[in-house]
Amino acid sequence: MRLAPLPHEFEQAAPVLRRLSEAGYQAYFVGGAVRDALLHDHIHDVDIATSAYPAEVKALFHRTVDTGIQHGTVTVLTENGQYEVTTFRTESTYQDYRRPDHVTFVRSLREDLQRRDFTVNALAMDHTGQITDLFDGLGDLQRHVLRAVGQPEERFHEDALRMMRAVRFQSQLSFTIDPATETAIAHHHDLLKKIAVERINMEFVKMLAARDRASGLATFIATRLNEACPGLAGTADQLRTMLSDVPMPLTASASVWLRLAAALQLDQAAVGPFMRAWKTTNEERRQVKGLLPTLQKVAAGTADAWDLYNAGPDFLTVLLPVAQQLGIASAPWQARYAALPVHTVGELAVHGGTVMARFPQLQGPHIGAVLQAALRAVVAGRVANTEPALLEYMAELPEIKDGQH
Structure with missing residues (x-):
């Protein structure tokens, strides 16, 4: 050819x-x-x-x-x-x-x-x-078949990461795995423990980020590769909940970990140890730990403007793709995020210098507390983001009123 x-x-x-x-x-x-x-x-x-x-x-x-x-x-x-x-x-x-x-x-x-x-x-x-x-x-x-060259047992004993590569290619290419090759993976899945976590991490993220990840994930579970991965032993039932997700690729690795954390029903305290075991980056851990409660609120339809503000740009680039996989329409949430009066504290119409000049009696941390209260009020739509409106609002805050007596 x-x-x-x-x-x-x-x-x-x-x-x-x-x-x-x-x-x-x-x-x-x-x-x-x-x-x-x-x-x-x-x-x-x-x-x-x-x-x-x-x-x-x-x-x-x-x-x-x-x-x-x-x-x-x-x-x-x-x-x-x-x-x-x-x-x-x-x-x-x-x-x-x-x-x-x-x-x-x-x-x-x-x-x-x-x-x-x-x-x-x-x-x-x-x-x-x-x-x-x-x-x-x-x-x-x-x-559309993935088949090991020669004897699959030999290939997997040479490099056990090839078992993860098989399920990754299955997801990326939408191929099936040859029965003899899949059987060999099931028989030798425990060899994956010999592989550096960083190498497994790369294949795992690529598998779960692919559009057809359900097929690779199904084989990952069926061959018990999950039993050889950090924190995934005994989680087959939780992982299966991901098989019915809407097929779509994920572009941010943090989205992969966020979806996985949700499937495993991790709380914020458990996210750090789990992701450290996978040798993820500090930034990925920060994103997932910060976004997990907001994802749960979005799924329940209870996320408010302050939740969206706190998520920042990660709301659009990391959280919403996961929400879409869960079958949640993203357009209304995109519109709500876009409609926030401010997206960063730098957009607030007043700053520390303004507050100090207007309320000289304020000291140190009280300035930050007043600005934070003003920011929350603007994000919630209770106060217009103008200097006069914000100074008027601040004048009624306990930190300032109490200091005037």
């Missing part, structure tokens, strides 16, 4: 392949970029595999970077972009279910492709668009 016309991303990188080929080496585009091109999906990083050894690659190109030289990867810099060029290789035994003890550079494309995870990722394409398919990856693409 030949892919024609060649997508722009490959045309840009084709001179690298041609240079390697002219020097007598084999060179191919490999991996997810080839798969996505055949599926007419967005093409991400273009990777190149070659029979040339790293030193031979470096001798052919003027500008290179040793990005992973011990594993055979050299980044070639061209006027069109930068491309990772990796030597064909085989891998030894995997003592930790994550990394091979050592790699061996080879000249054989077959030996290189047979170590890859799934058949749809084991396709190679030359600079003319000619596809090399040694494991029926094209057939699996047509059937």
Whole structure:
């Protein structure tokens, strides 16, 4: 099979392949970029595999970077972009279910492709668009099936993260998983505990952020991968509540964690420990902890203007997508947020200096308390956001009236 016309991303990188080929080496585009091109999906990083050894690659190109030289990867810099060029290789035994003890550079494309995870990722394409398919990856693409290359048990013992990659691809590509591959995941799900949480986190978030996440999540539960993940042992029933969500992708990782926290019925106190176990960022934890009560109020229809104000821009970018997955119409809530008199304290018509000049008897923390009371009154619509109206309102506050006696 030949892919024609060649997508722009490959045309840009084709001179690298041609240079390697002219020097007598084999060179191919490999991996997810080839798969996505055949599926007419967005093409991400273009990777190149070659029979040339790293030193031979470096001798052919003027500008290179040793990005992973011990594993055979050299980044070639061209006027069109930068491309990772990796030597064909085989891998030894995997003592930790994550990394091979050592790699061996080879000249054989077959030996290189047979170590890859799934058949749809084991396709190679030359600079003319000619596809090399040694494991029926094209057939699996047509059937929308994810099947491990060779024996799935071997692939998962080499790198147990491949089990998470399977359910992630299932969600992203809307594929089914080959029965033998799924059975192997179920049998070996406990191997996932050998993998660094940060690596599991990346695949997990991508799975739950995808439009067809229900399919990947269903397999994640059925194969008991959840039992090997931080804080998810024994949560199959709670996770199943997410299977009926409205299909739509999530663009913010915090939205993924917010939806998960809601499904697990975590309270604010439990969010921090749970997310720390997943090695999430401080910002993600802040967002989820702050937004969880507001999401619960939105779901109940009881969120008020102050809840929306406190959520800030995260209300639109993080919380509302989760609400939409729960089947809650977002337009009315977007309108309510847009209609807030102010969205930040900086928009308030008075500031600390104004208050101090008008009420010189106020000291330290009382100034902040007066401003906070004024802000809440403006957000609630009880006071107009003008300096005269706010100063009149403040004059009646206990902090000021009491100080006048």
